[in-house]
Amino acid sequence: MTRMPLTNSAEPMRQAASVEDIVAALEADIVIGRLFPKERLVEEDLMVRFDCKRHMVRQALFQLETTGLVERIKNRGAFVKSYTPEEVEAIYAMREILEIASAERIPMPAPKTVMAELEEIQRHHNEAVDRGDLPAVFHYNIAFHRTLFAACGNQYLSETINEYAQKVYAIRSIGTSDQASVQRARQEHIAMIEALKAGDRDELIRLCRNHLGISKDRYINLYNMRLGHR
Secondary structure: OOEOOOOOOOOOOOOOOOHHHHHHHHHHHHHHOOOOOOOEEOHHHHHHHHOOOHHHHHHHHHHHHHOOOEEEEOOOEEEEOOOOHHHHHHHHHHHHHHHHHHHOOOOOOOOHHHHHHHHHHHHHHHHHHHHOOHHHHHHHHHHHHHHHHHOOOOHHHHHHHHHHHHHOHHHHHHHHHEHHHHHHHHHHHHHHHHHHHHOOHHHHHHHHHHHOHHHHHHHHHHHHHHHOOO
16 A cells, blocks of 8 residues: 655644644544544543643544544543444445436536636645645545535535535545545546536546545455454
């Protein structure tokens, strides 16, 4: 497995951190792959690392829980969010249904405003990939898909897509640390833009369907190799 170069350090901070700093640092650790699904996040360790009070750590963990990267289990603590392969397959089956439904409803050719926004987001995504900024890669990838599926014009459909996408942020982050997966995602984004420009709905649907498999397959493989035997 080839990993992207890392741009963030997991070293202890030199000064007291804010809640936002803690959230950003832990999010980066999960996205980059320093923290794996099922890994425990010990409050005392985080208090030392970020030189902060317990309530700040708990607030940060709560925020990460709302974005789907962390799960808190009563009387056990906080862990990086994990799913069984069966849960992953079920969630991604729903995502495929929803995202294909959106792709079928996007006006063709797509409005110029939508195209301009997608191209701008992809420009930032490309730059993040080139400099190895994995958290930025992760966030611009999310922004690209939210903008793409919002173009269907059905607010309820796009909001439901976002809800299911958020459920699997920890799964999707698995692909962010792998260079081949990131490069493939970049090329497929560019191909989606070209399909929108050409008004080729069949190609857009094909790309959307295939694109979902990048993070799903890598997560299941990782689970079977690393997590399934614990």
